[in-house]
Amino acid sequence: MDSRILIPALLLVVGLATVFGQTPAPGIACEAKNGTSCEQCLNNVTCLWCIKTKSCITYPVRTILPPHSLCPLNDARWGLCWMNFQALIITLAVVGGIIIIAALVCLFCCCKCENFGSKRLEAKMQRQANKTKTKQEERKAEMKQRHEEIRKKYGLSGANPYSKFA
Numbered sequence: 092m093d094s095r096i097l098i099p100a101l102l103l104v105v106g107l108a109t110v111f112g113q114t115p116a117p118g119i120a121c122e123a124k125n126g127t128s129c130e131q132c133l134n135n136v137t138c139l140w141c142i143k144t145k146s147c148i149t150y151p152v153r154t155i156l157p158p159h160s161l162c163p164l165n166d167a168r169w170g171l172c173w174m175n176f177q178a179l180i181i182t183l184a185v186v187g188g189i190i191i192i193a194a195l196v197c198l199f200c201c202c203k204c205e206n207f208g209s210k211r212l213e214a215k216m217q218r219q220a221n222k223t224k225t226k227q228e229e230r231k232a233e234m235k236q237r238h239e240e241i242r243k244k245y246g247l248s249g250a251n252p253y254s255k256f257a
Contacts, residue, residue, distance in 0.1 A: 120149065121135060121137060121138035121139070121147045121148055121149040121150075122146075122147065122148065122149065123147075124138065124147040125145075125146050125147050127147065129142070129168055129172035130172055132147035133168065133169070133170065133171070133172060136170075137149055137150050137152075138150065138169075139151075139157060139162065139167055139168070139169050139176075140167070140168040140169070140172065141161075141162035141166055141167055141168075142166045142167075142168065143162065143163060143166040144162065148161060148162065150169065156176075156180070157176070164176045164177040164180070165177045165178075
């Protein structure tokens with residue numbers, strides 16, 4: 092199997108297993124798990140483990156990031172014990188940036204290729220029009236020459252006696 096498909100699929104499965112493995116325990120507060128390990132603390136999605144103080148804290152949902160006074164970002168663990176919160180934020184920011192840049196590049200390429208194709212089509216149509224015009228002028232010249240030959244053959248090359256007097 093192609094590694095471009097296998098790696099994201101594997102990461103998706105691990106992520107889903109982590110999310111579904113964490114269950115909110117409404118009856119047990121995170122602070123009650125202070126004497127336990129990181130894994131036991133993070134079984135509850137609402138909990139945050141601080142390595143520095145070895146304590147389980149309820150995640151402060153009112154602020155997006157936990158304040159430094161509560162636990163420094165490089166010591167905070169949420170979701171996974173092996174990834175600190177700072178690395179998680181940086182990773183998500185980089186992945187989000189790459190996705191946005193990829194989308195913009197695809198959008199730019201589609202628009203540019205579309206314009207390039209229309210210019211190419213326009214040039215092709217112009218060449219065909221020029222060819223048709225050239226052929227038409229050649230046929231017109233041939234017809235004129237044939238008419239002149241016929242006039243010479245029958246002696247009508249002079250002025251037309253039936254034309255109106257000028």
